[in-house]
Amino acid sequence: MTLMLTDRLKTALALPVTALLILVPAVAAGAETCAPWNTRDFLSAAGADEIAACLEAGTPATARDAEGRTPLHWAAAYNPDPAASAALLAAGANPDARTLTGIAPLHMLAEAGGAPEVVELLAAAGAKLAPRSEELATPLAEAARRGHVEIVRTLLEAGVAPDDGEGTQIPLHVAAGHGRAGVVEVLLDYGADPALQNVLGSTALHDAVLGNHLEIVERLLAAGAPADIAYPGNETILHIAAAYSKDAGIIEALVAAGANPNARLKAESVIYDPEKAFGDTDFAVRPPPGSTPLHYAARLSRAPGVIDALLDNGARTDLLDNNGKTAWDLIAPREAMKAHEVYWRLNDLRFE
Numbered sequence: 056m057t058l059m060l061t062d063r064l065k066t067a068l069a070l071p072v073t074a075l076l077i078l079v080p081a082v083a084a085g086a087e088t089c090a091p092w093n094t095r096d097f098l099s100a101a102g103a104d105e106i107a108a109c110l111e112a113g114t115p116a117t118a119r120d121a122e123g124r125t126p127l128h129w130a131a132a133y134n135p136d137p138a139a140s141a142a143l144l145a146a147g148a149n150p151d152a153r154t155l156t157g158i159a160p161l162h163m164l165a166e167a168g169g170a171p172e173v174v175e176l177l178a179a180a181g182a183k184l185a186p187r188s189e190e191l192a193t194p195l196a197e198a199a200r201r202g203h204v205e206i207v208r209t210l211l212e213a214g215v216a217p218d219d220g221e222g223t224q225i226p227l228h229v230a231a232g233h234g235r236a237g238v239v240e241v242l243l244d245y246g247a248d249p250a251l252q253n254v255l256g257s258t259a260l261h262d263a264v265l266g267n268h269l270e271i272v273e274r275l276l277a278a279g280a281p282a283d284i285a286y287p288g289n290e291t292i293l294h295i296a297a298a299y300s301k302d303a304g305i306i307e308a309l310v311a312a313g314a315n316p317n318a319r320l321k322a323e324s325v326i327y328d329p330e331k332a333f334g335d336t337d338f339a340v341r342p343p344p345g346s347t348p349l350h351y352a353a354r355l356s357r358a359p360g361v362i363d364a365l366l367d368n369g370a371r372t373d374l375l376d377n378n379g380k381t382a383w384d385l386i387a388p389r390e391a392m393k394a395h396e397v398y399w400r401l402n403d404l405r406f407e
Contacts, residue, residue: 093118093126099133106130106142116146123154124163132163137172150182157188165194166201171209184215191221199230204237217247222254231271232262239271249280256286264296269304282312290326290351291318296361297348298326303360310368317371320346328355345376353382359395362386366397372404381405 089109091097098106106126110116119125127148130139140160144150151159161177161184163169178184185193195215198206207226211217220226227247230238239259243249252258260280263271276282285291293314296305310316324342342351349370352362366372372382383401392398 089114093120093124093129095129095133098126098129098139101134101139103136103138103142106139107146110142110146116143116148117152119152122156123152124158125149125152125160127152127160128154128158128163131160131173131177132167132169135170137170137176140173140176144176144180150177150180151186153186156190157186159183159186159188159194161186161194162188162192162197165198165203165206165210168198168201168203168206171205174206174209174213178213184210184213185219187221190224192224193220193226195226196220196224196229199226199235199238199242200233202230202233202235202238204235204241207238207241211241211245217242217245218251220253225251225253225259227251227259228253228257228262231259231268231275232266234266234268234271236268236270236274239274243274243278249275249278250284252284258284258292260284260292261295264292264305264309265299267299267301267305269302269308272305273308276308276312282309282314283318285318289320289322289324291315291348293318293348294320294346294351297352297365298355299329300356300361301358303358303364306361306364307368316349316365316369317347317374319374320344320376326351326355329357343377345374345378347371347374347376347382349374349382350376350380350385353386353401359392359397362397363400366400366404372401 088105089112092109092114116126125148127140127143127150130143134140153159159182161174161182164173185195187193195207195210198210218225218227227239227242227249230242249259258280260272260275260282263275283291291314293306293309293316296309300306320342322344326340326342328338328340340355342354347370349362349365349372352365356362375381383405386392386398386401
């Protein structure tokens with residue numbers, strides 16, 4: 056799709072700085088005016104006329120700070136006037152300049168929620184639209200993470216593939232995990248695959264469940280995300296929901312979509328106890344083979360409604376894991392759960 060720049064921005068991008076100065080009111084640029092040049096404070100607030108005057112006075116468009124950021128990084132990310140970025144590009148700013156960690160101006164714009172028109176400017180100047188940072192993040196993934204719907208849409212309109220990502224930086228996964236329902240909707244509209252697995256074997260549905268985002272769970276399931284997919288040879292999404300979800304509706308949605316409430320681990324797993332601080336000596340829990348979602352919930356869940364939802368949707372209380380434990384055996388030592396009716400529900404069920 057051809058990007059449509061405004062006539063003003065087309066002109067600004069095409070002309071040299073000396074000609075650009077004709078388009079804006081004359082501003083005298085002295086050493087004091089341009090002294091804070093390559094900083095967020097100056098370049099987020101300066102008008103295109105001030106920037107052009109500084110450039111004409113010899114201030115370099117290609118300056119770098121200690122991290123490798125250029126004036127274009129700052130202007131693209133934080134200056135609401137696209138003409139500011141146009142002035143820098145007209146003066147020879149590199150649209151693909153990278154920081155020490157591989158961050159391009161487009162990354163910073165996507166993270167900060169800059170003007171979508173600047174995405175178009177950068178594209179017209181030849182910028183790569185899907186550069187990878189040191190952490191493999193793309194601008195699309197950064198915009199998805201932050202919930203910047205219009206930037207996401209602009210990148211997709213410019214031709215970026217909705218599933219373009221590496222490692223765990225897949226845009227739909229990132230948006231789902233951070234609760235960005237609007238971004239999820241746009242990505243799906245542009246063809247993102249709800250069944251795509253990342254390098255860990257998880258889908259966007261895993262991330263939505265871990266983030267406790269019921270609306271997104273339901274939207275992904277409606278789009279065809281598989282409810283019964285498991286990490287390679289291990290937990291199903293329902294196991295994960297049973298351990299970490301706070302919303303019984305997530306359990307109900309997954310079972311209604313085909314998740315097996317009595318699915319069993321094929322091998323020992325390693326998960327993290329939400330009641331322990333990360334790094335504690337006993338923060339890792341190792342459920343044995345044979346564990347069901349109800350075993351996970353009985354051992355780890357802090358949401359009584361989640362356990363009730365499993366029981367209401369067919370979870371069996373008589374199943375033993377490979378250590379010979381039932382769900383009751385795992386919830387029984389949890390003194391705090393005695394305050395909840397579901398504790399006594401599991402107690403009574405073992406006598407039936």
